[in-house]
Amino acid sequence: MRHVLKRAGRGAAVVLTWAGLMAGLAGCTGAELDVGNKPRSPEDAIQVVPEDGAKGVGPEGPLMVKLPSGRLERVKVMQVEDGRPTEVPGVVSEDGLRWNPAEGTHLDLSAKYSVDVVALDGHGHRQARHTTFTTQIPERRFIGYFKPENRSTVGTGMIVSFDFNREIENREAVERAIRVTSEPPVEVVGHWFGKERLDFRPREYWRPGTKVTVDVRLRDVEAAPRVYGIQQKTVAFTVGRSQVSQVDATAHTMRITRDGAVLATLPITAGGPKTTTYNGKMVVSELFDVTRMNGRTVGFGGEYDIKDVPHAMRLTNSGTFLHGNYWAAPETFGSENVSHGCVGLRDVKGGSEDTPAGWFFDRTLIGDVVEVVGSRDKRVDPDNGLGGWNLDWKAWKEGSALR
DSSP states (O other): OOOOSSSSSOOOOBOOSOHHHHHHHTTOOSSEEEEOSSOSOGGGOOEEESOTTEEEEBTTBOOEEEOSSSEEEEEEEEEOTTSSOEEOOEEEOTTSSEEEEOTTOOOOTTOEEEEEEEEEOTTSEEEEEEEEEEEOOOTTEEOEEEESOTTOEEOTTOOEEEEESSOOSOHHHHHHTEEEEEESOOOEEEEEETTTEEEEEESSOOOTTOEEEEEEEOBTOEEETTEEEOOEEEEEEEEOOOEEEEEETTTTEEEEEETTEEEEEEEEEOBOTTSOOOBEEEEOOEEEEEEEEEGGGGTOTTSOEEEEEEEEEEOOTTOOEEEEESSSOGGGTTTOOOBSSSEEEEOOTTOOTTSHHHHHHTTOOTTOEEEEESOSSOBOOTTTTTOGGGSOHHHHHHTOTTO
8 A cells, every 4th residue: 555645546554553552462352453543433532632743732731532432551642752752651540531641741842742542442442543743842943853763773774864843944054063973984964855854874875783873953053034943962873784675566576685695585566557666765764563554545535444454664755665465365475566556565464473574574674775676656756755865975965055
């Protein structure tokens, strides 16, 4: 499936949960798992305040989770803005229908929060919901939301990416205030995509074992007339082993190469004739044990709505995933392209480590590279996900404000 924001006629992939929580649910029995931001009916809905995508939330909220009937099983509210996730303390009511922050809790300003909920509705069906919101940013201030997370271990294709909450007019000053260094040292250069996004990468993929430090010194930097930064922090991550997977859409195979040696070749299904898969180098940016894919989000009507797509690995912002597929016939994999733009690996309902999808998912890091060849589609745009490796070094450096 593919959720396309930039071009019509594609499938959809709407992420509605997070990997760790769903992994914890994998062994549960006695309840049907129904994952989605739009549950079955209003009377069963998990209700989160503030609404998904809300901006400018005050330090005292409002913040709550409630359920008309059933029972809240897990509620996790995290501050995720600066790469050091911290949990907001809270309490579930005795009847299990409501979660509120602990007394005296105040939210940080200029921060991004995620809300993840698992609940049993009044019919005994298990639901999950994932929402995000951002808190107030002081007037005339700007911040950058960035990846990867602090102290994470990533694949060799990881790109350091900043999304700013305001348009940046003085791009030179902002780029100069962010320093990305590595050990062993390599040249790392920034590249602007428009006025709100700045990515950093070296000339070639990172060497395994490299330690990368991101020094953010945006406090009091003037990004636009009378608009100043407030961030002053240092984060670091480690580059793990090298893994590059080449998907051949014509041969219906994916060859996984680990540290220069072929680890395996798996049968796949890619995008069908009318919904082809992008060519080019894409980087895994998110991992989900289970997610929902709904064609309605991109005008497909009721063509498909799969609430429990297993082993989903995001490749682009527009919704290209590499994911497990349990609904296609086993003989499809390795012989036919039938998806709506994603790359599918054979799986079973609920997911299993013993399937090709489960095996690959367990061996994947955020930052791993997946390159598609042999498709009749165009090459993926360099700003669609972490697609910057599709620009050569000369073109990449030309996108720097410091050149």
